[in-house]
Amino acid sequence: MMFKIASSPHNHSQKKTSAIMRTVIFACIPGALAQFYFFGAGNLIHIAMACAVALFCEAFILSLRDKPVRKHLLDYSALLTAVLLGLSLPPLAPWWITVIGTAFAITVVKQLYGGLGSNPFNPAMAGYVLLLVSFPLQMTMWLPPESIQHIDLTFFDSLSVIFTGFTTEGYSVNQLRMNIDGITMATPLDTLKTDLTLGLTTAESMTKSVFGAYGGLGWEYINLGFLLGGLYMLKTGVIKWQIPVAVLGSMAFIAIGGSIIDADQAAPPMLHLFSGATMMAAFFIATDPVSASTTDKGRLIYGCLIGLLTYIIRTWGGYPDAFAFAVLLANMCVPLIDQLTQPKVYGHPARGTKQ
Amino acid sequence: MSDIASEESNDEVLPETQTETQPEKNADIKKVIVDGLWKNNPVLVQLLGLCPLLAVTSTVTNALGLSIATLVVLVASNVTVSLIRNWVAKEIRIPVFVMVIASFVTSIELLMNAYSYGLYLSLGIFIPLIVTNCAIIGRAEAFASRNNVKMAALDGLMMGAGFTLVLVILGAVREVLGQGTLFDGADLLLGPWAANLKIVLFQSDTHFLLAILPPGAFFTMGAFIAVKNVIDNTMDEKKKQKEPAKTIERVRITKVSSEL
Structure with missing residues (x-):
């Protein structure tokens, strides 16, 4: 048995x-x-x-x-x-x-x-x-x-x-x-990070040619493409809404907060959402049914953790993009998250309440 | 002595406790050797001393330097512990053992500082940390404190040899994977003549950093343990095949519960 x-x-x-x-x-x-x-x-x-x-x-x-x-x-x-x-x-x-x-x-x-x-x-x-x-x-x-x-x-x-x-x-x-000038061009997130250490403000850095209208040049369309694919998966019910929404939501929330506190030194929220691997990670990688959390509440926590960790590593870490690290770190927390967010079993009182 | 042995008889499999007068049997000696090198290998089976193991086995030279230091300390501390085992009160034996080990480690550290300064620098904090290597205190407690000097020395030597063997192979695998060389920096340990020992297996512009970083040690050691288990399993199966199958003649076993 x-x-x-x-x-x-x-x-x-x-x-x-x-x-x-x-x-x-x-x-x-x-x-x-x-x-x-x-x-x-x-x-x-x-x-x-x-x-x-x-x-x-x-x-x-x-x-x-x-x-x-x-x-x-x-x-x-x-x-x-x-x-x-x-x-x-x-x-x-x-x-x-x-x-x-x-x-x-x-x-x-x-x-x-x-x-x-x-x-x-x-x-x-x-x-x-x-x-x-x-x-x-x-x-x-x-x-x-x-x-x-x-x-x-x-x-x-x-x-x-x-x-x-x-x-x-x-x-x-x-x-x-x-x-043309013989200077190596980096990714938008990398460029911004380097420029900030050189004393430029975010607005000054974002006039460079690697930046597009609201994200990285080219990267914004790639991210839109993955967003489109992600929405299709949501519609067909292959993934649930909790993880992508939590990843993108937590990331946007912190990025908006960062911009309000210090707009000159923080990457704007749209750059965070539409550069690098954001959309692909939120819809395709974080939602992996095996390594992600399996409860609804757990998925929200798991997604928020990924968004938060990515923002932290992107802003203060040594690597330009951070989704791989964030996803692995969140994977490690999944057993704990799952255990703490076990839903109430039908017909039984919720945990912690007295009959 | 007898009360230590009886009180501390933990789960570890040990050869029969011997008195000073009784000569060692060949079987016991053989068991100590096989235990140290294979069956109870400090790294692969007991998983002791992982901290230096993971940190310094990035090259063969580092691994060899640290494991020789550990081997010397292990033999010396086993001999000393075995000599004083009858006079140390049971309650304070651990602090005494640690003092003994610490004094040997300090001597080794000073010797390395004097005679192989380059290696001393490259091993750094991990030489003093030999004191905390559980393999040493573990052997002092589990073996040396209840066996005579000869057996304790042999056990220290064999456990140290098992430790050395695994560390050197681990260092070799990581060095080859990581930078494609063997015996890089051997002159730090053996003197200037050994600079020629360096073997370049392949030249590559990019090093496989993961093998050199600590995670590489975890991966490599995991693979080693797996290989050891495979060998053990196949040997067990061979043994079973040689033995004739036991015929069970009982028809039925009825278990009567005592609660009824």
Whole structure:
């Protein structure tokens, strides 16, 4: 006899795991297309490589563990991890970055803990953190968006940079990242952070070319793309509203507070919401059904924690974006959150009340 | 002595307590050796002394330096504890053991400061921290305080050797993964001639930082423990296959509850 531990009510959703995972992968498409438009085909190449590595690793470990390989490969969870990791890598990162990151995410973070459903950490983000900690140089080589690049980047250029480090015309990644004046252009969040330490105010920094109308140039459309995909997932019921709303809400709340207190030194709320990985993380990463909290109240707490941690690390930490760290830290709190937010069982008095 | 042994007989599996006059049996000696190196390895089984283990095994040289220091302290403290075991009152034995260990560690620290200054600097705080290494106080308490000098010395040597072995392999794996070399900085430990020992396995512009950082030690050690368990399991299975299967002739076992 086995008691399944799940929060009540125990009603069944008729969706299969594979259908859910497929929906999430499809919902990534608008954001991925936006990324393709602004940063070239790099991310698509990374996604393709990551998918191949993920399937190989998953099949290999499953066969070691004497599990049905075909059944588990067809639940698309490994592919989803690969897609999310591929989307979050810098577009022109070298090929071995993807291979190491995906192999670690699938074998160590997912399968060593017992496979789908047993992993306490989000595999894609743990893989990302491994890469960011181990290879900080390669993992921060973000390109400026297409409209302010002064070297045209074709599909074959992206492919060539990823595998050899140089474009077909012989430009290195660092040359691609420079503007006409030979100054390397960083991501909007990075630029703002550097400028603030140089004594510029937020308003002065945001006149630079990497900033768009309300977020980072290009990044705002990528984030809109992921927002669109996220809303589609909400509509189809694949994810619940609590986590994204809590992540975005808490982040906006703190960012507005920061702007009110010191508008010259704090990034404006819209920049926080529409730069970097915000929308993708809020809708696609934080909502991972395995590593996120499972109670409604818990989801709100979990989401708020992620928003808060991201704001703290973005503002005072050493890394330009912080979602991977925030998600992993919140993952660690999930068992505690779940235990403290157990809903009242139907027919029983609420905990702590006397009969 | 007898009352210490009887009162402190905890769950640890120990060879039979011996008196000074009784000569050691070969089986006991063999058991101490196998325990130290494999079956009760301080790192892989007892999981003791993890703090220095995780912090300094980024290269073979560091791992070797620290584990040799630990080995010397372990042997010396085991011998001393075994010598004084009959005169130390039970109530104050732990402070006495710690004093003994601390004095040996201080001597080692001064020696390293004098003869291998580079290594002394690179190991830093982890040399004095040998005092707090649970493997040492653990062996003093669990073994040396209830066995004769010879066995205690052997146990210290074997536990220290087991510790050294794991640390050096751990250091080697992390050094190869992290920076593609072996014996980097061996001259700090062994003198200028050892600078030639450095082996470059592969040249890479980017170091795999995670292997050098402490998380890398956790990952590598987890993998080691897994490998050890796999080897143990397969050996157990082989043993079982050799033994003839026991035939159970009883038909049914009826358990009668006492409450009825």
